[in-house]
């Protein structure tokens with residue numbers, strides 16, 4: 001048997017209905033914040049991620065699906081979507097276009113990670129990008145949008161965690177301080193941290209290994225090494241989040257896994273998740289557009305993990321689908337069922353019918369299995385009387401109605 005690739009998933013009903021609901025809620029919310037959709041290719045040149053994400057990041061060093069195409073060019077299945085969005089804006093000269101300054105995407109991403117609960121090799125993200133606005137208000141508003149999406153999803157125990165990673169002006173001196181402090185205790189750090197200490201010391205702060213925690217707790221704090229501008233920016237973001245009613249926790253060791261962040265970084269975690277508790281993460285990436293060959297324009301964005309959000313959402317009571325199943329049996333009923341189905345569909349209803357005759361008993365059993373809400377019974381008697389029996393499979397109630405009243409009754413949701 002050929003199986004799905006490890007770390008990827010097939011999606012079916014009823015689970016897929018939760019995905020569709022979430023995607024619709026997200027689209028509606030983005031619309032309310034004035035965001036437009038962007039779709040970029042799943043495949044990009046490898047160089048984009050090396051330059052955009054950073055060649056020392058975990059994603060680039062060990063998690064990318066990279067392969068040569070038939071002409072030997074190195075391509076990569078996108079591990080995240082921000083770099084692709086920026087590439088598209090630069091390529092189509094849209095970096096200064098106000099019509100493209102607030103974008104959202106929904107789609108699959110690929111990372112070669114060890115699959116476990118909440119961690120897949122193909123996973124899906126919903127993300128937001130705001131281009132061209134360097135103000136702290138842009139950070140706060142975009143974080144509020146993320147918080148709104150989570151509250152619209154009724155997720156359990158969401159917490160916004162906030163930090164500032166400074167800027168190219170103040171970060172180097174902090175990193176020097178950090179490296180110096182950690183070098184003194186190098187031998188006590190885990191192997192990964194020892195390696196990161198050389199290549200990317202900031203990432204050491206992010207380590208989850210228990211034995212590293214006391215050392216990191218005592219290390220110099222990022223928020224104490226900020227320059228005046230970064231400090232003021234951070235204070236303003238906090239103030240505006242308060243104004244917008246978004247509660248948050250300060251997390252001075254939050255650095256996030258990508259190199260492109262400056263100033264604000266944030267994550268939203270959920271107490272409903274286990275070890276992989278991050279639902280969403282993002283921050284300010286002012287140098288990114290320039291890094292990939294565009295203008296020096298600021299940006300802010302976040303990405304939400306769809307699988308994780310769905311895991312953190314409370315279970316919804318199973319509902320029947322608002323569809324109608326036409327059960328027909330007897331002389332002349334097939335032709336009538338066909339035209340009735342067409343009429344009802346034209347009025348916006350979802351209708352299912354079979355094309356071979358079966359008993360009403362077997363039809364009703366099938367309607368039940370299809371999990372539809374309505375069964376419409378059409379036998380010779382109904383045909384003669386021009387009244388059809390509409391059965392609500394949720395309540396068990398039924399009534400006889402002329403064809404012209406069926407659609408309105410179904411759309412109203414049941415007996416009046």
Ligand code: AMP
Nearest residue numbers: 118119120123278279280281303305308
């Ligand atoms: P990142 O781009 O790493 O900041 O990830 C943003 C969000 O995507 C995370 O908070 C997760 O919810 C989700 N995510 C990242 N990697 C994976 C993965 N391998 N499997 C499932 N979800 C993921």
